[in-house]
Amino acid sequence: MPEFTIERLGRDDADRLRALRLRALADAPDAFGSTYDKDAAHPREKWVERLTNPDSVWFVAVGDGRDAGLICGLEEHPGHVHLLSMWVAPEARGTGLAGRLVDEVVAWARAREAEEIGLWAVDANAAARALYARKGFVPSGKVMALPSNPGLMESHYLLSLVFRTARAADVPAIVALIVDDAIAAARTGEYGDDHRAAFEAIDADPNNELIVAELKGEVVGTMQLTYIPGISRRGATRLQVEAVRVAGHLRGQGWGRKMMEWAHAKGRARGCAMVQLTSDKRRDDAHRFYRSLGYAQSHEGFKLELD
Secondary structure, three states, rough: OOOEEEOOOOOOHHHHHHHHHHHHHHOHHHOOOOHHHHHHHHOHHHHHHHHOOOOOOEEEEEEEEEEEEEEEEEEEEEEEEEEEEEOOHHHHHOOHHOOOOOOOHHHHHHHHOOOEEEEEOOOOOOHHHHHHHHOOEEEEEEEEOOOEEEEEEEEEEEOOOOOOEEHHHHHHHHHHHOOOOHHHHHOOOOOHHHHHHHHHHHHHHEEEEEEEEEEEEEEEEEEEEEEEEEOHHHHHHEEEEEEEEEHHHOOOOHHHHHHHHHHHHHHOOOOOOEEEEEOOOHHHHHHHHHHHHOOOOOOOOOOOOOO
């Protein structure tokens, strides 16, 4: 098995890009939105244009002097990178090369301080969907027919470069976000042993996730996600969202909506049938926010403190 290296293509690699892209389309015509004939008809200037776009990057994998893989990252609008043109040659499959190519685009997107990476994968392509799941991509809920073959459906997936699972070192910042609120401050208390123990319990539970939003190394948001299997609703699993907080200097900039939409995507990826939450009756602004996301105030909530 050859050793593979990853190279970034430049403006002088138009012929190389064309040859590899056409090889990919010939090998896997139902994996791409374009077709062999369409791309083969592009003039050379079109390939140069793709390589000189300042908002895109192309990587190839090389083994034994031959190109064996391709991937592109395109920042379609500020903060959002689209991963496309992913392909690995048959002789290089099963070597981990696909994951390495994805990692290159993720690193490039992080360097540009992008917030998320999106991609489309054909539903019938189980290997591709498994790869993206291992890399942390979750379904966004969007589906459409493959443009090159409307008989096939493809689904949209997202990888957040902002939201991640909390680590022990994040707990003081998480507590600070939660207590930066008059209603929650007294019942949360100052950071201490109780919070550390609670984190350890959450971290050890596969049905619980403590999530943070991180921007430029700073924890600026948090929420807890709990996956609750149940007998009702035909054995459906529910996603419970708790303790949603956004740093004061970012409020009113859409971060709460981004957090909740990401949480919904996580719920879909876990097979949840619905998402639920509670909100203190004094939080009128929060209630308006949740209603704007489509939440219905369908139940009365009750709580009893246990001594």
